[in-house]
């Protein structure tokens with residue numbers, strides 16, 4: 001259902017909608033705009049909204065190589081009738097592109113998921129992270145005001161805000177103590193979203209989401225780094241897995257469950273901020289143990305510590321209390337830790353087997369690891 005389309009010509013609100021839909025047609029379905037649609041959450045959210053009958057627009061960045069892998073399965077030739085997923089070029093660092101997109105699409109709901117989202121990388125590129133992850137949010141909010149529209153607005157806030165957490169479990173009222181440039185940028189984004197709700201009466205919500213993973217998780221985040229490496233080790237493609245701090249604890253859930261919470265927030269009576277979490281925490285070591293034991297491997301033979309993966313400041317323990325979301329939105333996680341590990345390992349084992357076949361068929365050299373950088 002994807003069409004890579006250029007935007008319709010600039011024009012007033014009503015005319016754009018008619019141009020967009022074709023002569024004589026009235027838009028009945030809700031329209032959603034997603035920044036970060038090519039990311040893990042963006043892809044699951046696009047699926048959810050399409051299932052609900054939405055017209056979905058996603059902002060993508062120009063890239064020299066294809067960056068739409070996670071949403072390619074939703075692709076539909078734009079010449080076919082009924083295409084409901086459209087991709088438009090834009091960037092959270094570029095106000096004019098956001099202004100144009102907002103003026104022309106006039107969405108009913110906006111999900112701001114776009115971000116430089118890697119905590120470790122944010123120490124290497126703090127300024128850029130501040131621009132995209134922090135200021136990107138106010139650019140989008142200002143574009144809403146500039147367009148003179150009143151969409152509902154979801155901000156992808158993070159449990160990283162709690163950082164050096166002052167209490168456990170963390171709730172909507174736990175004070176923030178950010179521990180990375182990423183978390184500092186997210187703190188700005190959190191407060192500016194709150195500020196636009198209070199200043200302009202916008203229906204704007206912060207979802208304070210704890211870590212959520214999936215078979216689509218980026219391969220440099222710890223869960224996927226582990227499942228990808230362990231499965232490659234299992235089929236003989238890789239020998240070692242180099243890790244950082246194994247003692248850190250995270251409240252890991254399944255991304256597909258979490259995007260549902262985003263939609264529920266924007267479809268509640270009142271705009272509010274919610275913690276979304278499973279209420280169970282595990283260490284990185286436990287994630288490794290569970291993954292390797294599921295594959296019948298002794299992890300201690302394969303895992304080594306490399307100090308380069310330690311962070312200048314660590315977030316030691318995250319554990320969320322999602323009681324408010326359960327009570328007011330009726331949200332609860334469906335996938336637990338064991339099921340999450342299993343579904344990721346099952347997926348990555350298939351991938352590793354395909355990699356082996358491709359390697360043998362084309363006689364290409366085997367990469368010793370997927371990506372060693374972070």
Ligand code: NAP
Nearest residue numbers: 036038039040041091092113114115117156158209211212
């Ligand atoms: P992700 O997989 O890293 O996806 C990030 C998305 O942001 C990608 O689509 C990326 O596009 C896009 N993006 C990056 N820079 C951009 C820019 N300058 N302009 C426009 N788009 C840009 O992240 P995720 O795991 O799906 O997370 C979604 C959001 O939730 C992020 O804001 C993240 O910080 C936040 N969050 C995530 C978690 C979690 O555990 N996953 C928890 C709490 C909060 P490219 O594909 O072109 O790079």
Ligand code: GDD
Nearest residue numbers: 117119158159160210211220221222243244245248309374
């Ligand atoms: N990435 C990575 N690589 N992390 C490692 C490694 C390693 O080799 N070894 C240990 N870790 C530890 C990190 O130090 C951290 O304590 C933990 O594993 C989780 O790291 P990530 O998976 O990179 O996620 P994160 O918790 O830093 O951030 C993610 O969750 C946040 C929500 O709390 C990201 O998705 C953020 O965007 C999100 O906001």
